[in-house]
Amino acid sequence: MTKWLLLAIAASCGAPDECEIDGTMCKKLSGWGLFDDIATQTPAADVIPYDLNTPLFSDYTVKDRFVRLPAGMSTTWNPSDALDLPVGSVLVKTFSYLHDRRDPAAGRRMLETRVLVHGESGWHGAAYVYGDNTSDADVAIAGKLVDASWTHDDGSTRMNRYAVPNQNQCKECHEEHDEIVTPVGPKVRNLRPDRMQAMIDAGVLVGAPPVDQWPHAVVATDPATGTVDERARTWLDINCGFCHNARGVARTSGLFLDAAETDPAKFGVCKAPIATGRGSGGLQYDIVPGMPDQSIMIFRIASTDPEIRMPELGRNLVYDEGLALIREWITAMSGTCL
């Protein structure tokens, strides 16, 4: 049996940073050997960047995503579920704020890098938080709050008390009911085609059909890429569906927002809430066709109150563009609830 143990020299004190894929997370991000240069996010040779068509909204951060498969191993094209990455695989995601969203060249503030590793016993995750020196980052088992500000798309100054998740919160999103931590992404239908091609070229994604048989890449905020219904369901799948599915942590709500759900009553149409508390906003149903302002879904997407807002993790701010899309989707629905 392979002993999945990595040893590296931690930059700070010279002691070896012991990490293994089955639970012991490196104390330093550098311990994983994922980057040639962490500060510039230059990946190591065996680490492949990827990108998504429709990303999860994370308070207007930008994300660099990478995947590393064990040497010589690959994953097989799967049209529906998340790619089945072999034991030893690592998914990496770095969150940053651009100083000025209108001008990416003006630089960015790096916040954290999340590392998800596929061990023999399942997936394990940890977040590494950057200080002023971004040449390395420290593990933050219990998460961290980071105050940040940036210049927004409209030129205004925006601020956020950005929350780095704790290790349990990684699992709340990535875990399903059977207690196997599964990655949120990437699914081939959500992989940006040029990056998918790069994975195929690198030999880590095998069995792909010809390009003309690839699933249609839906970018939720780009009307050119799909109908309102396609884009709204994609947006809900990415932003809500990992908890709101029959096995996710939000299963007790009976509201299932993953792309596979086909019953309108289960994705919220005329569905009465269960244990919603103030989240109902005084409204009767999750979605009232044609009436976004009577729909709890809109109320919660538009809220910043911790008891009301959805998603409840990883979002403090309102995603204006996503809210507009779901509003458009509900407005276009026909039918009534009673």
Place this chain on the structure above:
Amino acid sequence: MKRWLGLVLVVSACSSDPCEGVTGECIALTEGASATDVQTALIEVMPGGTIAFGEGTFHFETDLSLDVDNVTIMGQGMDKTILSFKGQTSGAQGILVTANGFTIHDIGIEDPPGDALKILGSTGVHIYKTRVEWTGGPMETNGAYGLYPVQCHQVLIEDSLVKGASDAGFYVGQSDGIIVKNNRAEGNVAGIEIENSTHADVTKNTATGNTGGVLVFNLPGLDVKNGAITRVFDNQIYENNLLNFAPAGNIVGNVPAGTGMAILAAHQVEIFNNTIKDHKSINIGVISYVPLGITVTDPNYDQYPTAISIHDNTLIGVSDKPTGQLGALLLLAIGEIHPDPPYIVPDIAWDGVLDPARDPYPATDKLCIQNNGDANFINLAWPLGEGALPSEDMSPHDCALAPLPEVVLP
């Protein structure tokens, strides 16, 4: 004098190790421990270990979570160790537990903006001598649920107190194998609520000063539905007359202020040996989901209460100020029988809605009412004006159902 006091305090602080007397691995957290220290302990604790808080108040800006099996969280007393979530800015609950074999005791949880303690999908939950309180009193901005196990198995909640929840103080949802015993629920919208659950014993509790004392509900649209077999016995349920402060749109927002017990579309419920008194709307109400007027899109949901047995209770007090939409239904029906005031609501009311699919109606599915002293009754014949008339005749319900089994936890 001051020096002596200082010395005494120092001595007592040194001598009080929160882990004292705990066997097995124990992580001590004394006053001044940061939120990061606490969350780190909750992640790094080994299965079977204990996290022991000292006396004092611990403040949290984000939620706490535990995902390690067989862990005990303990304090030094429900009024001595306080986890305060006042000012919490992220997380929909104070504490989230997703591990099996969870125990918590001798601790207070205060002022979370959302639910206080949510336990999801756990087998083996033991909560005792735990207090949850919204310290500003009943307010719509209080969190929804106090002690909140959902989709759990083998749940024991005892000797605990919940005050001020804007939905339910004690709320066990979609679970199986439940004992709620010797607790006090006060100043909540719903004191104790058993929802979509099976095999529950609610006993020796006191529910007072809530909007509704004890609720047994079944709701549609959930994977775990049509809960059954709940016994409510030996409880003191009185003066639950608090204005309903649930945020609108919540199912408990339908509970009229002044409700002792409400049975909503529940199955196999045995209510006995309780004292239920002094409610301005109703001592015991039994209704189907139909009068709520909420669309039901779930074809497998049974909207009708069945096999409800109410026997050997003491039901007293004058209910003459029913409130809310259901209170209005009560008044309409009473007015049909007694055109002139005063309009006094009988102790037990049933909406009278029968499942059209249960024809002939099985005797084992009946609402049975026996030996409740001089308690009286009304069949509301909802919806009025479609042929059926309301009736105060209790004789159709003079029957007994087989006693339900005691809940035995391993």
